[in-house]
Amino acid sequence: MSLKTLTRDWEPMSYGFLDASAKRELRRKMLKAVAVPGCQMPYASREVPMARGWGTGGLQVSLTLINPKTCVKVIDQGADDSVNAASIRSFLAKVSGAPTTLDTLKADLIQSRHRIPEEVLREDQVLVLQVPNPEPLRSVQPNMSIARQMHADADYGRMWLQLYEQIVRSGRIMQGASYPSMVNGRHVMTPSPIPRWDVPKLNMAKHLTILSAGREKRIFAVPPFTRVEPLVFDDVPYKVEDHANLTCYRSGVRGLFMNEIPQEDGSSTHEVSDSEYGVKVIRRADGDDTVLGKTWYENGEMSS
Amino acid sequence: MTITLDAPRIVTAHPLMTLKNVSKSYGDVRAVRDASVEVFPGEVMGIVGESGSGKSTLLRMMNLEDTPDTGSYTLDLPDVQGNLFELDRFARRMLCATKIGIVYQNPHLGLLMNHSSSGNVAERLLVAGERRFSVLRDKAQIALEASEFPLERLDAPPIELSGGMQQRVQLAKAIALEPALLLLDEPTTGLDVSVQALVLDTLKRLQQDRQITMVIVSHDLGVIRTMADRVIVMRRGEIVESGLADQIFQDPQHPYTQQLVHAKL
Numbered sequence: 219m220s221l222k223t224l225t226r227d228w229e230p231m232s233y234g235f236l237d238a239s240a241k242r243e244l245r246r247k248m249l250k251a252v253a254v255p256g257c258q259m260p261y262a263s264r265e266v267p268m269a270r271g272w273g274t275g276g277l278q279v280s281l282t283l284i285n286p287k288t289c290v291k292v293i294d295q296g297a298d299d300s301v302n303a304a305s306i307r308s309f310l311a312k313v314s315g316a317p318t319t320l321d322t323l324k325a326d327l328i329q330s331r332h333r334i335p336e337e338v339l340r341e342d343q344v345l346v347l348q349v350p351n352p353e354p355l356r357s358v359q360p361n362m363s364i365a366r367q368m369h370a371d372a373d374y375g376r377m378w379l380q381l382y383e384q385i386v387r388s389g390r391i392m393q394g395a396s397y398p399s400m401v402n403g404r405h406v407m408t409p410s411p412i413p414r415w416d417v418p419k420l421n422m423a424k425h426l427t428i429l430s431a432g433r434e435k436r437i438f439a440v441p442p443f444t445r446v447e448p449l450v451f452d453d454v455p456y457k458v459e460d461h462a463n464l465t466c467y468r469s470g471v472r473g474l475f476m477n478e479i480p481q482e483d484g485s486s487t488h489e490v491s492d493s494e495y496g497v498k499v500i501r502r503a504d505g506d507d508t509v510l511g512k513t514w515y516e517n518g519e520m521s522s
Numbered sequence: 523m524t525i526t527l528d529a530p531r532i533v534t535a536h537p538l539m540t541l542k543n544v545s546k547s548y549g550d551v552r553a554v555r556d557a558s559v560e561v562f563p564g565e566v567m568g569i570v571g572e573s574g575s576g577k578s579t580l581l582r583m584m585n586l587e588d589t590p591d592t593g594s595y596t597l598d599l600p601d602v603q604g605n606l607f608e609l610d611r612f613a614r615r616m617l618c619a620t621k622i623g624i625v626y627q628n629p630h631l632g633l634l635m636n637h638s639s640s641g642n643v644a645e646r647l648l649v650a651g652e653r654r655f656s657v658l659r660d661k662a663q664i665a666l667e668a669s670e671f672p673l674e675r676l677d678a679p680p681i682e683l684s685g686g687m688q689q690r691v692q693l694a695k696a697i698a699l700e701p702a703l704l705l706l707d708e709p710t711t712g713l714d715v716s717v718q719a720l721v722l723d724t725l726k727r728l729q730q731d732r733q734i735t736m737v738i739v740s741h742d743l744g745v746i747r748t749m750a751d752r753v754i755v756m757r758r759g760e761i762v763e764s765g766l767a768d769q770i771f772q773d774p775q776h777p778y779t780q781q782l783v784h785a786k787l
Contacts (some may be wrong), residue, residue, distance in 0.1 A: 371612050375648035379634075383641050383654060387678050451655040513545075 226230070234281045235313040243280040244437075248428060251439035256368070258352050259438040263270075264383045266432075267309070273331055274432030276348035277306060281345060283315045291318070291325035296333040296475070296491035320494045323326025323511045328333045335414040336474050336492040337511030339425035341442060348409040349431040352438065354398040356409040374406050377449055394459075399438065401446045407438055409446070413473045415458045420446040433472045462518020464488045469496040469503075473518040536598050536737050538563045539584070539703055544593030546579055553579040554590065555759045561703070564733045568750030568767065570743060570782065576759040577739045581707050583607075584737060585624050586614050596712065597621065599702055619649040623696025627708035629680060629688035632695065638677040639691045640666065646698045666692040670724045670730075686717035690724065697728065708739040709744055722748055745769060755779045 229397040232238060232290070240262075247261040251281040266274050266281070284290065290310050294303035295337045306329065306438050308321045311318050321324050322335040329346040339345060358376040371458050377398050383394045395411040399420070409417055420427060440446055464476045467487045474495070476488035490496040501508045514520060528534075535556040537560035546554045554576040561567045569577045582588040585608060594605040606620070609617065626632040633642050643662040652658055666672060671690040676760060680688050689709055696704055709725070710718040722745065729736060729749075738749050746753060746767070753770045755778070763776040774780045 326693075369730050370616070373615065373649075375651075376645065378635065378648045378653065379641055382644055382655065382658060383637055386638050386641060386659075451658075452653045454655050 225459050225499060230494050231313070233314065234284050235266065235309075236264060236278065236281050240278075241282045244278060246502070247437050248279070248282070248439065250438050252426070252441045254405070255441055255444045256405030256438055258407075258438045260435055261437050263432045263435040268306075270433040271350065272302060273329070273348040275430035275437070276329045276331070276432070276433075277309075278307075278432060279309055279346045279428050279430045281329060282312070283327055283346075284310060284316050286315045287326075288314070288316045289319050289324055289326045291322060291328045291335075292330070293328070293333060293335065293492075293494075294331045296335075296428060297493040298513065299336040307480065312502075320393075322492075322494065322500070323509060324362070332411050332413075333487070333491060334412055334419045334514075336495050336515070338514055339423065341424045343425045345425055345427045347412070347427060347429045349395070349408070349410040349429045349436070352408060352429070352431040352436040354396075364470045372404060372465050374400075374449075377406055378451065380483070381449065381451065381454075385451075391454070391457070398449050400445075401440060401442050405438075407440075408447065409440075413459055413475060414448070414456070415461065415515075417446065417448050418456075418458070418520050422446075458520075461488075466490040467497055469499040471496060472500050473515060474513065475515075484517045494508065496516060525631060532547065535562050535779075537561060538598050539737075540594075540596045540598070541580075541584065542594045542596075544580070544590045544595070546576075546581060546588070546590040552759050555584075556721055557593075557756075557759075557761050559761075560736060561735060563735055565751045566729060566736045566738060566749050568744050568746035568753045569737065569739045569756060570741065570753060571756035572741060572782075575756040575758050576709060576757075580756070581705055581737065581739050584703070585622055585705055586618055590602070597702065620699050621701050622703050622705060623693045623699070623701040624705040625689065625696050625707065625709045629685070629692055631758050632692045633680045633688065635681040636679050638679055639671070639683070639694075640689055642677045642680065643695045643698050646695050650699055661698060662694075666691070666699040668697060668728065669694040670720075670727075684717075685713050688720055689713065690733060693721075693724070693728075697732075697734070698786070702735060704734050704736045706736060708740050708742075709738070711740070711742065718745075725749065743771070755782065 219517055243262060247259045251259045256458050264278060266277050268274055268277060288309060291306040292303045294300040307318050310316060322337045326397060327344050331348045353365060355368055357363045358380055359368060381391055395413055395416050396408045397414050398406050399409050399417055401407050409420060422443055424442055426442055430437045448456045462473050465472045466489050468489050471490045475491045477491045478486045478488055480486050498508045539561040541559040544554055544557045557580060571577045583590055589607050595607050598606060640662040643665050644658040647658055647661055669690045671694055710721050728734060740746050750767045753767045754761055757778050760765050763779045771783060774783050
């Protein structure tokens, strides 16, 4: 018996770009992250053919979870057609042979930057969020060793100090994205730079969310049916963006998260941020039999 | 007719804070050797000594920032038991936040320089678990008012304030939770004489109004003379003399204390 009979033939690249040991490590770290919701697990972030800070963390998770039957959707700020989203999507398809989609309802794996799709995600879907800065305590404790100790002790008092400062300075909480949230009543996490609008979508959600920071080499997760509570004062309620009364100028959709488009005369118009949802509404109006999923928000109110 | 006199308070009272046989070495340097200190409720204890005499190390241990090699530390409070040096990190932090207040010589140690002054005071309350914005704001304001901080500068960050004001913010932060023990590490060193007098004035008034037990460390005998009821003199890590303030200043026994008192003049 020769060694050759025991090993696989040489291939120019392993399936899904990452080598088997890298994927094994990521799977183990993902399991750990799911076991302790919201707790940051360190991992050896590998090189991928993309610059750190452009979604390498999310990409590595996607490459690990992908198989030839996984239907992949990639969004960037809610849009499927931005350069970053389009190139990540084509890369994933190229190295795995997986089919791609723009439709949230058809996707099995959704990699996203800055948004959670407006249509409610199901039990069988996985959301992968790209995280630039995974440490919620960084702004109040620059020393990461001490910050880790604070996580261990659940010593989160200073997070409220940050909110206090914002109210004192501006009269209201100014934290627009990455709103610090308590996961499962134990760990405070930053939910990646999603707007305040999207944070309630994570609370008791049916889908699994994996958040991965490639540059900072940290992975954490929100398992299905886990409490995610934005940090608030007892007497200052949590407020999402005031988008309930805005209408999308292209699709006529109301009560969803909007992008503001400044106009030449100084006014502004709005379009729905989840671009594919807007497209589907337009198609439906044109007579196509497009299926629109149930949205998390109805008329600007979070539906339970 | 017989007259019965109550024994003086200092004889009957139980000490609030007891440090027993505390020693601490940093490598070959023995910073504190076998020091024992008792502080009674409502009194002001002064610790004097030259630089490197171990007075700051002693204070750091009283604030549980540092653990000694040997010795014990107890506080006579209803919900505090046992040797505090044996507490875990978590219990220690909670105890420090709720029972002990500290004012450092260097405000950078005690304050978040770029947060608002009221926020700095509110931090204490947040650590203790307060989560209502209005309560935080009110209590921060009350504490700052008590330390005679100008309220129109309530939300100014300490970095923009004068040294005296920074010390007042530290003081407000220290007394916000009405601690049983207030530790002052050279609170007025680095301030000019007039501001120093004003800060000492505030401290004195606070002490009279609230009967706070204080331990004040200073190399400045003037500060100790105005503030302290009892004095401990330290030299090379050892307590060389202790007694009532007047006694120490009028009739120093130890040669080193004599030198110190005369050097002042």
